[in-house]
Amino acid sequence: MTHEEIKNKVIEFLTRSLRNKELGEDDNIIDLGLVHSLFMVQLIMFIEKNFHVEIDDDDLDMEQIQTVRQIVSLIERNQQTGVSL
Template sequence: MKQNDARSLIREFISPHVNGHSLADDDDFFALGYVNSLFAMQLMMFLQNEFKLVLTPADMHFDNFRSVNGLVRLVTSKATA
């Protein structure tokens, strides 16, 4: 999976959850208060279903989930593993 493709799909999923706020790829959408812990579970399910990933406990580091760049890194690292 190319980074730009993953980035586009991730941004498309996140967009309705941040109520139309414009986010930079490094913005922490949890710290900004746009999403909550329920969203974290939805995000995990999205990643597993959309990118056909098997996420392990080692992948559950918060840095992987708090920004678009973190999610892209996680997806592309798992896709090449």
């Protein structure tokens, strides 16, 4: 899956889950008050299921998954390391 395909899939999930609010690649979803801890669990489950990766505990730092750019980077890093489900 290409960088753009990953980004588009993440944006689609976030906008659908956040009542179609438009998000830029660097908008901080936490600072905007759009998410809560339960949603972050749903986001991790979405990532693991749709991109066939397992997210390490080290990557679960909320500061590392606040923007679309960070989420895409997390997915790509995990795909490259071969940590898959």
